[in-house]
Amino acid sequence: MVRLGREKQPPEVAIGLDIGGTKIHAGVIDRDGTILHMVGYPTKTTDMPLIEHIKQIAGEALDWQRNAMAEAKVIGIGIGTAGQVEWPSGIIRYASELLPNYTGTPLKEIITSAFGLPVIVDNDVNVMAITEARLGAGRNVQHMVGLTLGTGVGGVVVANGAILRGKWGGAGEIGHMPVDFKGIPCICGGIGCLEQYASGTSIAARYHERMAAFGETADSPPDTREVVRRWLAGDTAAIEVMDDAFRALGAAIAGLMHLYNPELIVIGGGLADIGEPLLSCIRKEAYARAMPSFAEGVPIVRAASGNGSGMIGAALQLWEYR
């Protein structure tokens, strides 16, 4: 075959779908990670099953592309979802009651047959590692550990430039790394998991326990945001709760350095929005607890932030795994 010059290719886009416990976002994303269009809905619906709701939201993003950007080629649908995802089958191995009837859903298969496009499904934290590797601190990094500190604690591990998956795709479940083997029972059935000390939910819960122990009451108990505000303002109880969170996180991160020997630690999730006051406390505890041979030259940095990071990573999977 003789090629006479380069043919003009249509611009490529992918649909990115971020399915969280609270919200579902869908976007039309180009290969640079630019959001060309996005829509968002609460996860909870009363008028249809969750899977129909997901299909409808994905369809809405595709409709926008067809109307507003018909010259582009949609190369597929990338999904980052809450819950445990079997890789590469894209079956939901386990999801909490925030996503009703979601456990066991063959998500990849359902979305593939609904739209007739290539579909890649991973968990919501793993896809953030792709955003990080493409647009954040993870560029040119072969070995990385990422933690998301939000409602829960999520994790992702990159080893030799690829997401570490293990037997069925569950590797990197950092929130359920025990840091206190005689500690607080965890909703997962374990004891003393990191999530019980360092998630937003737990920080608020630990603060409420302390208030109750001192006989304090409040009409509406302070949420995580308020506990953090009090911590920054010097409230003693808030300082104690946050110090515990930092010690638990520091222990976990030191352990992760010893277990994965990464080049970089990235902290994301809602709590990371606190920025330097949070990061400097985490760094202090982690570096003090890690062996110098593992900790030296390993930065602990904030994740590429901003809304849509999960949705972007979800879409970028289409190019990543091409």
Add this chain to the structure above:
Amino acid sequence: MVRLGREKQPPEVAIGLDIGGTKIHAGVIDRDGTILHMVGYPTKTTDMPLIEHIKQIAGEALDWQRNAMAEAKVIGIGIGTAGQVEWPSGIIRYASELLPNYTGTPLKEIITSAFGLPVIVDNDVNVMAITEARLGAGRNVQHMVGLTLGTGVGGVVVANGAILRGKWGGAGEIGHMPVDFKGIPCICGGIGCLEQYASGTSIAARYHERMAAFGETADSPPDTREVVRRWLAGDTAAIEVMDDAFRALGAAIAGLMHLYNPELIVIGGGLADIGEPLLSCIRKEAYARAMPSFAEGVPIVRAASGNGSGMIGAALQLWEYR
């Protein structure tokens, strides 16, 4: 080139060198992992530097081969050594005072120039994973976690069929995974590392502390072997110490399941010689603390045992990384 039948090849052997804190073993090993000859010496020498001692022991194994098995071809020297090893350079990144002046030794380079043979150096726990994969429960397993419970606690992780190494080869340092972030200070500088609860040394130390707390004295405090004997005989203090070790180990193994999503957990080291009474207690705690989606169908088994497992794995590296 035309080949008229298969030429007869000389049998291949490799020298395996196991450098521990107490003893150094060298052997002549064939590709099936059979020990054809072995020698052993205490690590400690008074009459020469450690590195000269190592060379002498390797030389002795090579002399045996030259005299007793001259028809064989020595394809190289494989070393499994205590301490932290940079991979693949074979430089000792860190070693404790059990191996004096060992930190910083370019071991691979020194042994290569001394003998003019290919040399592969890894840490003593990583090479055991090769023995396990070739001769033990790790056959046909792509994702495995190994723990050695001995003087210390060692670890190795196999992911996608290869030893997980990370940035410089340090990954899998399971003994320094914190399981109690407000717990016992560790010799590594960390706090509450698994090794402080589940190593032979720590089990004896915790038992001595308990004796002291109850005002008991002994001319020679019981060693790990004796604490284990008392545990099996129903001694209350020994049961308490061992139960703590099992809880810590169970927490760590549950965490390792969540972090690496392995197909198999293998337990080796001196304590594994206790066999089923030990393994059943570890299994009980680990399975109770792990999420079912991660623990189901993941056996916790004893490592391919017997002396020489490290030395065999050290030698097998030559065929493994060919």
